[in-house]
Amino acid sequence: MKILIVDDFSTMRRIIKNLLRDLGFSNTHEADDGVTALPMLKNGDFQFLVTDWNMPGMTGIDLLKAVRADEKLRTLPVLMVTAEAKRDQIIEAAQAGVNGYVVKPFTAQALKEKIEKIFDRVG
């Protein structure tokens, strides 16, 4: 499975990458905001997107909306991993079609659960 991790902090990308590797997903790629992520998604055959919300350039919520608006990418499972914890934000993400929402700081267990749940549902 080819996964794209989008976060502006390289340490956070590395943490998520390590956790995904422990879960058996080693084909991971990285981008530091929506602007760099979107062309990668359009040109590469990614099967899963993990993105932060608060990033310079293009935010994660805008990236999610762009993905859902794209003919080819609209069904791509998206997991939001973010420090943003306002109710209105979670509702906005849900309405934009996010598949899972993990708030930082998170545990390895929480990330694992959400990822498994997404794959169970997507099949």
Add this chain to the structure above:
Amino acid sequence: MASEIQTSINHEFVVELKECAKLLTEKLQSNQFEDASILIQTITQSRDRHIFQSVGRLTRGLHDAIVNFNVDADLSKEPPKIQNSDIHDASNRLNYVIELTQKAAEKTMDMVDEAAPIAMNLGQEATSLRDEWARLKRREMSLDEFRLLYDRMDNFLGQMVTGTEQLSKNLQDIVLEQGFQDLTGQVLKRVIGLINEVEKDLVSLVRIAGQVEEITGITDDPEKNAHDMEVMNKRKTEAEGPQINKERSDVVAGQDEVDDLLSSLGF
């Protein structure tokens, strides 16, 4: 404080206004229209003077606030180019905090990445040797197999010594890396101090401005209020970063509340 001086000026103006008003009524009642018209002119002049003074005070307050922030700007440029200021300095300090915490996090993860396979290999070899050892105790081992085990055991003890040395070194390095907490803490405290200063100066300016508005009769602009509402609404979903105050009602307290909220939305 500047805002207290403004209060007393406001008070003087109101007293003057009241006196003039009383005189004006008397003049009008006794049909002295020429005197009355002179009085009206005096009131207008006094009001103008009051506005000028207040604006002057506001400008002075603003100037003091700017001086307090140690702004060193080149005003001939458009927009003015800020060469140096406390705010500028604070940004540099905060960037230093990012840099330092990032380095510490990277270094710590490097140490863990290096240590993890060592611990895993030692563990695997120990498990396998324990099984062999159990066979030996049950006398299920041939002499040749025992010779092999003998060498493996020797080898393993050697690995154990170098491996654990490396592990303790990495653990110690990880602890040393935490020194960033001290350095960033000091920097952050300084920046917090500056922010408190800025806030105090701003509050004082807002108070002076409020008093000026009050006495000169500048009223609320409905268009501006609508604009404020719009800004407030937009803020609802604007990115804020980690929430420090978990008591806020518009914020979830953790992953469990996120899950509850999402399931209430049919997730």
